[in-house]
Amino acid sequence: MSHRLQGQDWLTAPATRAVMAALATAGGAECARFVGGCVRNALIGAPIDDIDIATTLTPDAVVAALKAAGLRSVPTGIEHGTVTAISERQPFEITSLRRDVSTDGRRATVAFTTDWAEDAGRRDFRLNALYADAEGVILDPTGQGYDDAMAGRIVFVGEPEGRIREDYLRILRFYRFYAWYGRGAPDAAAVAACAALAEGVEQLSAERVSKELLKLLAAPDPRPAVRLMGAAGVLGRVLRQPADLMLFEAMVDLSGDAVLRLSALLPADPARVAEIARALRLSNAQRDRLVEAVSGETTTRLTDAQARALIYRDGRQAFEDRVMRAWAAGGDPGGARRLVSLAQDWVRPIMPVGGRDLARLGLKPGPETGRVLKAFEDGWIADDFPDHGHEDRLRALLPPA
Structure with a gap:
């Protein structure tokens, strides 16, 4: 029985039609099919981010076909058979059909x-x-891809260990796909193969690992997949230490933020978190956020004034992340919601005095200026940022004449 994609605007969009027509002109109607995520997600009703196309044409022939049709091409991975077509400013990744000649667990x-x-x-x-032609008719060469997609089964093509040895990133991809698309019990053969070859993830580049990890953690509920990773010893290898899942399990219920969920897998040790973030080659912004999230304790029972003081000193993001960690650790939900709402609504004030004000009061520029301003700021924060009486406060802090 053949299956067909239904109701897919991207399938009939002029930009898509132009690319498929260009390829068909060069190689015939059956030379190009949509492949992978766009077909899978169209079948299960999930959002479609990218449109990938597989073709029997060689990369050079693809480039020539696009040029003949007046479409721009970008050789994004031409050594591996991939050319990106640009049609109406939209990218389409086109890859020539391939077979592996040799692999080393990282490259093929x-x-x-x-x-x-x-x-x-x-x-x-x-x-x-899974493949689909220009009219949406499905081609399922394995004979089981369609059924897997509809049932939420994440099953390797062929023998799992063989697939993994070709590219150890497939271990992490198994957990990511299970988190996003899996339903029911995981495939036992896949689980066993990932556990048996877990050490292979240590051969991967940190950038590939962190990208997969953050995608996995962004799933609506990544907990079953992360539990599998932990049981297989994969999570410990990725994080370079054992992970306590209790805080993470609670955090998933509170936030869909992948970085915040990652922080819940890490120890409350800023130096260690910075080390892990560097090993994973996370961005500087992600590293700093993770470090700040575990730097200093925040309870869910702070007063509004205490909260404003912390937000002023540490920043809104760090404060919110610490409150969320405290909430996940068993803090008061009402207090946590109040503090997060305060952080989102409160506008951090600018310190109302500076060196010019001190000069006007007769203090010559020098080290004493910094001391007085620091003392003023500390008192201003402690008094919950009053908007009056600033000159009197400064005068009281000036050194004796």
Whole structure:
């Protein structure tokens, strides 16, 4: 029985039609099909981010076909057979059908083919080895990809250990896809293979690992997948230490923020968190946020004045993250909501005095200026940022004449 994509605007959009028509002109109607995520997500009703196309044409032929149709091409990964077409400012990633010649667990040497089944055979999961032609008719070379997609089964194409040894990133992809698309019990053969080859993730670049990890943590409920990772020893290898899942389990209920969820997997040790963030090659902003989230304790029972003082000194994001961690650790929900709301609504004031005010009062510029301003700021914060009496406060802090 053949299946067809239904009600997909992207399938019939002029930009999409232009790319498919360009390829068909060069290689015939059956030379190009949509592949992977766009087909899978269209079937299950999930959002579609990217439109990928597989083709029997070689990369050079793809470039020539696009040029002949007046479309721009970008050689984004041409050594691996990938060309990006730009149609009406929208990118379409076009990859020539491939088979692996050799792999080392991180990279593959490929050869081009015209066999759709051979191309499907080198893909990771059966639900990702689905193709659809320009009219939306599904091609399922493994014979089980469609059923897997509809049932929420994440099953490797062929023998799991073989697929993983080709690229150890597939271990993390298994957990990510299970988090996003899996339903019911995980595939036992996949679980066993990921556990048996867990040390392979240590061969991967940190950038690839952190990208997969953050995508996984952004899933609506990543807890079952993360539990599997922990039980298999994969999570400990990724984080370079054992992980306590209790705080994480609670945090998932409170926030969908992947970075905040990651912080809940990390120890309350700023130096150690900074070390882990650097090892994962996270961005500076992500690293700093994680470090700030565990730097200093915040309870959910702070007064509004105490909260404003902390927000002023440490910043809104750090304060919110610490409150969320305290909430996940068993803090008062009402207090936490109040503090988060305060942080989001309160506008941090600018200190109302500066060096010019002190000069006007007769204090010559120098080290004493900094001391007086620091003392003023401390008192101003402690008194909850009053908007009056500033000159009298400064005079009281001036050194004797």
